Amino acid sequence: MNETPQITAASWLMVATLGLTWGGTFLVMEIALLGMTPFWLAAGRIGFAALLMLAIWGTMGRRLFKAPVARSGWAIVALIGALSSAVPFMLLAWGQQFVTSGFAGVSMAAVALIVLPLAHFLVPGERFTLRKGIGFVIGFIGVCILIGAQAFESSGIALEPAGRLACLSAAFCYATSSVLMRRLPQVDPIGLATVLLCIGAILVIPLAFIVEGMPSALDTRTLTAVVFLGLIPTAGASLLRVLVIRSAGPVFMSLTAYQVPVWSVVLGAAILGEPLPSSLLLAMALILCGVAIIQYGPLRRLFLRG
Template sequence: MHSQPEITPANWAMVATLGLVWGATFLFIELALRGITPFWLAAGRIGFAALLAVAVWQLRGGKLFLTEDTAWGALALSGLFNSAVPFMLLSWGQQSVTSGFAGVSMASGALIMLPLAHVFVPGERITPRRLIGMVVGFVGVTVLLGGQAFASSGDPLEPFGRLACIGAATCYAISSVLMRRLPPIDPFGLAALALVFGSLLVIPAAVVVEGLPPLPDAETLFIVALLGLIPTAGANMLRILVIRSAGPVFMSLVSYQVPMWSVLLGILVLGEPFRVTLLLAMGLILLGVLISQWGALQRLFRRGTTPSS
């Protein structure tokens, strides 16, 4: 059984890194989609990430379950819900919804996580403070994305696209819960096999939906490799370390950071216009994190100011 997770400075650093990395990912996905189709982009980045992760895992000894307890079914499901299924749902859904709604749907993952963790993860109870903090953070994301958050795209498939985007956020929440509940397991093996199981689904799906893979140009191949290396293989490893040590609810805070970093990088890198509401939105998002994690922050600073023995 898991007790209430102890959140360390390293956990905070990893969550902040994930927010920045995944926030920047949207820029590279837009560039990659100029030279490759959506499903093959997902298949390419997951397949390349799986090869890298398996190589690293084998170099480290190739251990998996660290005790006699095994859970192959949960491991396979967590791999499917970790990358392949949400990537495909998002790729399909974003063709008929606004980018603002896609961002809000990803942020909703933190709210979806609360009841799942409450029921299935010991030590992750819903408290009034945690719920208020998550809601405040979600409001911050909707302010950040503005009117486009719930504006209609006019596409006849939009209702189904919206369901697909919310389904993707739900997949990430389910995956996090499954990973937290696994018995003692090598995190590198977990990261590798999660990507392998994802590849086994997404590559055949890409063939069925989009036919044989296109032959992208060198620039597109480089971007796909970069997406496989950093936001897929590397970030997947960090995500698993956070879930296994600090718990899935703490990990879900990343979903509030991603839209914030995406907007900030759009302003800094692409020259998109700055809006004053950005400051209000960032304030609400940070306030939500502060409220929901107040106990963890108190313990962190108390430990940091305690004299060493």
């Protein structure tokens, strides 16, 4: 796909929705992990989301690519399916046993670090300019301030360094799959989101059996959390993610990486009663400033049109 990214008001709305949705996901995962094992949590949310998307896709004729695709194209789709759901979901669920939900949310800021250089070399129209570099640095300083406020509080668990590495590795998976997704030929967004989730389910469910055995019975709270994770941040967000990347590009999509840490801290304070760091307002200001600089052109066109 070689078209120049098209960033519209709808693109901004979808990115804002994704930032809020994924920012709150870590709280729900923390609740779900109290009643089930991490690989089965990943399998449950992906499996539920895949079934839901299959039902929706079935009513629309099950279209995918608009022209025949070579085997290499299907191999890339399989890789994207692994890197966009199965692998990062397992890494996050496993890692969140040993780190705070704040750290898990903040680690997603690394997506923007990885996407910008990858897109510069691999995606037409996504050049790493001086302006983007300045905005990136300012936004990342805000993320660092946010990290310093709360996210690195130790849980006192020996495997915490491995948990941190797992969360950061999940960010690498998201960034790589975003860039690869943008390079696919013309494709139906709902079909692509469905196929990627199905690939994820095919990979993670057998692994859950191998690593953790049969799943245990779920209580109502855990089951509700899994259904929510499958419906909102997995099925719904996967579709929005495909729509944003395919239209506005992976660099624009990476702006969610700046929002997720803010929302994870804010929602943690509002819902779990966690202390609200005094540096949060400064961090948010820097993050939003960085986003505005990176996306100055689309913002200017948006406001002039409005």
